[in-house]
Amino acid sequence: MIIRVSEAHVAPDHIEEFLEQLHALVADFPTRYDGLVSHEILTDMGDPGRIQYVSRWTDQIALIAYAGEAWAHDPVTFPDEDRYLTTPLTLRHFAITTI
Template identity: 45%
Template sequence: MSEARVRPERFEAFRDFVVSAVRTFPDRHPGLVAHEVLLAPPGTLLYVSRWRSEADLADYAGEHWRDRPVVLPGEDEYLVAPLQVRHFTLTPLN
């Protein structure tokens, strides 16, 4: 999951920017199982992705995937702080 703290006056433009950028990710990254963009206007956008395996995520995000977010070119102009990344693992409920 990556969290973007967005300039409120650029929020809608950033949403459109991110949605456009990630729309083709499933076709380009076969290990990507699901992804979504979550909005908390006026200043927070989350990109949540689910991967088939840690290896698939590392193939996409690079060797420093655990602590360095993948940043889209031009993304910084929308943000008030650096992009934050966090990783979670799924625990079955049964």
């Protein structure tokens, strides 16, 4: 499994609109993308402008179908997303490590 975390730092006066756009964008992802195990939008309780989209994927093939060949370093964005952000969107990937 691959866990993909996109993090946005959103200007305070754009948080509500950004979240509306993000929710609308990802609402149908489970039916559109095979291999998407789960996904969620997280808002930092100490910094409401710090928002993460966390998705869990079965494998790299599923991620390529979603994000393209450059999935490992190119974030998926929505139109005009930059106008909401105070810094560029960041992207990280994680593997689950068993103990």
